[in-house]
Amino acid sequence: GSLNASQNPLVLIDGQPGNMDLINPTDVESVSVLKDAASCAIYGSRGSNGVILITTKSGKDTGGKISLNYTGTTGFAEPTKLFDVISNTADDMEMINMIQNNSGLPSLYTQQRIDEWRVRSQTDPILYPNTNWWDAVLQPGIIQNHNLSARGGNEKIGFYTSLGYLNNNGIIDNTGYERFTFRNNLTYKINDWLKLGSNITALFGNHDAANADVIFQYWDATSPSMLPRHPDGRYGGAMSGGGEAQSNNIVKIIETSLGESFDQQYTGKLFATLNPVKGLEINGSYFTDFFNNDGWASTRPENNWDFQTETIIGIDVTTLPLAVSSFYAKRRRTVTDLFANYTLSIGRHKVVTLFGYNQEYYKQNNFNATKKYLYSLDIPVLDAATKEPQANGTASDFAMRSYFGRVNYDFAGKYLLEANFRYDGSSKFSPDNRWGFFPSFSAGWRISEEAFWSSLEDKINSLKLRASWGQLGNNGIGNYEWQSVYSANNHSFNGSIVQGLSPNAIANSDITWETTDVLNVGTDFTLFKKVSVTLDYYNKYTHGILASIPIPFVNGGLTAPTMNSAEIRNSGIEAYISYDTKIRDLTINLSLNGSYNKNEIVKYKDNYIEPHGVGAWTEGVPVGTYWVREIDHIVQDKSEIDALISEGWTFNPSTPGPGDFLYKDVNNDKIIDDNDRVLKGNPIPKFTYGSTLNFGYKGFDLYAVFNGVSGWDKYLSGSLFANQLRVD
16 A cells, blocks of 8 residues: 555556556657646546656658668666775684674684785785675676667558667676567558557567676675686685685676576557547557566586685585476556547637546466476476476456546636546455545636736746646555465374465455545746746645554464555645756756655554564654664773663663664663664655756757755665675
């Protein structure tokens, strides 16, 4: 539900749901962003977090001529800021000894060993390496992007066809991605009252075997005393001793990861537009989207060597059976749309009506299997392995059906009124709670069109006031949370372990749509025909939020039921200002934008503070506000802690020592524990801002973009940040 700190907006590509990461940027004609309730309501439940409209290029009437266009770029990628790592093994050993001693534990390295490494590493980098893992792992990444398109048409037919190729080999070896894309947009005007069209796309992608996220997880346990790879091709292990023998050789992990992952996506949209009588337009379309991902994975067995002793570290992995995994995932979406527009103009009055129907079905399947004792890595298929098969697979689906309408009234271009409604049904709710009705209303007044404005027209060229209110529904939960779902689990039966079925969660058939009420008030005006300004105030109140309510463990570890249980408010202001001018051959465009947002949990279990990771949910604070202990200082001497203990202080879960944090006793009970945690920080940015600069002179352009956030606190967690905190 919306209690999560952020949710993604709905992305529509040519009117259909899609992923903008998978679209060829050169195919894009325009992008629009919708945020207020009046403009988003017509798009239904998925529009509750905003809508991004992407329109791709279509054919043009060029008198039968065809225009060809090629664009190609080649660039380099490399990290611009890296945290420092300890690459000197002697320094690393000294620091580990210091950590041990500060914790009251014996040193892991003798001074003789440290001195030996410091001297010998200067002349023998193979047996006494000082490995900088950034240098060992990173490489300059090369990115190529090539696009060829054809566009043309006449008064009857128009087409746009494109081919795209992307190759990004990554800044880490074996993590590259290659992609081919194809698009064909076609429209055909049969006669004055019928137009047909189709949008066809295809995508083929290939991922290399290594995973950058996994690599950084392994990074947490490595050592500079490890030679990544010997000149003879063998991989090294940690040679400093001191319990580091099982450290990870990241280069080995990268280079021995085998496999391929293939993406295939096909989309097709067929549509027709009819104009049977003047003012009436009927549109119908059928859209389908197939996405398949398949591949295999394995690991080439390679040992870690101690080159000082010429021995294998740990088990000889080349004696273990080879394993191979095969995986397959399929996603299918079908969407049917039918809607009609009718426009009626009488004098200075204009009315536009829209009524329509939408239906969508989505299903995904996942399958993977593993077998051991693979005959050869040259035949990485399941049937080439002979023993210990394991397989699992899942499937899920959902359906939506919607009826929607809009009435728009315009009087003389001055007074604007609009009303929208949607009636949505979702399979994610039980039949008794499946449907929700969501209306919205908006009004606008173009004051600058009034006769009395003529005296101000040369200074304030245009001025518009507008306001809107609407309700948006959200069904952003799992597909089956209103039903009891079972999975295979081991059980004790008759003194033996047998496999049976058990429920995963406590179902709640009473859940229904969460609703967001959005109020928006704004103005648009232009000054001196050069400065354009847009100001908005919004108040977004979400109630009946779908969230899981924690339950006691006496329920057997079942996942808590989802309930319509919380209320959240987002309110703030947004501003945009742009300046356009031309000085002879110089054109200038400058723009600034900024926003302020306040997020607050209005209702959620009264004053109870509910932990969620490093944050908490409770009333009166933003979602995910950090719930942490505050640091008083770092303990310098054990005598300080001994003195506190003699005064009756206690510590939980452990007593700090030299080098540890001493946390604040917030509740003044001489007990430092989790009861001293405080709510602090802003997990959601309070301010966002940006600017664009565009200068043009006789065919030359200079374009720059700046953006940023403030009033935003981050809790550094995860393996990458753990490394940074450890070595700095």
